[in-house]
Amino acid sequence: MTKRKNYLSSSSGVLAIAKQPAPAKVTRYSDGDSLYLIHHPNGSLFWQMPYRYQSDKDIKPKQKTYQIGVFKSAKQDIDTAFKPEVSLKQARVERDKAKQLLADDIDPTEHKNKEKNKYEQKDLFKVVAADYISEKQDTTPKNVKKLQGFLSKHILKHIGDYPITAITAQDVIQTGLAIQNHFEKQGEWTADTTSKCVELIGSVFEYAINTLSYDIINVAYGRNNRALDVYRASAYPVNPRTHGEQSFATI
The missing domain is CATH 1.10.150.130 (Tyrosine recombinase, N-terminal domain)
Structure with a gap:
C-alpha cells in the first residue's frame, strides 16, 4: 500500500485537541483519507472511518462507519501519565488495514466482529x-x-x-x-x-x-448513565451537515 505523505495532523495536534474544553456539540477532525477523530461533549475522543459497502444482500452500497477505537475516555485526564488507548499512529494503521479489506471486497466491520470470535x-x-x-x-x-x-x-x-x-x-x-x-x-x-x-x-x-x-x-470504567445519555443524544455516524467538522490543519 502506498505510504501517505499528506497527513493533516500530528500526535501533538491530537493532544492539543484533547486538552481543549469539551465541545458543545459533537465535532470531528479530519486526518485525511477517511480517518476522523470524534470529540464528544462528554470529553471523550475516538477514531472513526466512514465507508460505503455493498454486500450480496444489498441492492446498493450502504454508508457505514468503522469504529477504530478510543483515543481518550471521558474519565481520563490529560497529564504527564496520559497514554491513549489508540494513538494516531495506531489509528492510521487500522484505517489502512480497513481500506485494504475494502479493496478485497471485505466489510471491515464484519471482519472485525468475526475476528472477535477466533479465541479460546x-x-x-x-x-x-x-x-x-x-x-x-x-x-x-x-x-x-x-x-x-x-x-x-x-x-x-x-x-x-x-x-x-x-471488547472495546x-x-x-x-x-x-x-x-x-x-x-x-x-x-x-x-x-x-x-x-x-x-x-x-x-x-x-x-x-x-x-x-x-x-x-x-x-473499558467499562466511567461508562455510567450520564455518559450514556451524552452518547445517545448524538446519532452515529456523525453527520457533517448537522455537526461541527474541522481539519487538524486548522488546529
Missing part, C-alpha cells in the same frame, strides 16, 4: 463473567441470583460471545444503550438497572485483570 472458549466474556460470579464470596445467594439475571437477561446477548480481550469501550457503550432502549420501549425507568449492568461488566473486567492476569484495560 475460556476467553469469552460469558465464561469469565460466570467464573467471576461463582467465585464471589462477599455477597448473598440472593445477590448472586440478581447478578446472574443481569448477565442472562441483559448483557450476554450483546457481548457474551466476545473474547474479553477484544464502544461495545460497552452500545450494550448500555441497548439495555436502556429495551426498557424505555416498554415505558419502564431503568437507570438503576442499566447502571448496575455496566457496573457488573466493569467488575468482570477487574476480575479478569486482577485475578486471571489478563493484560487489558477496564
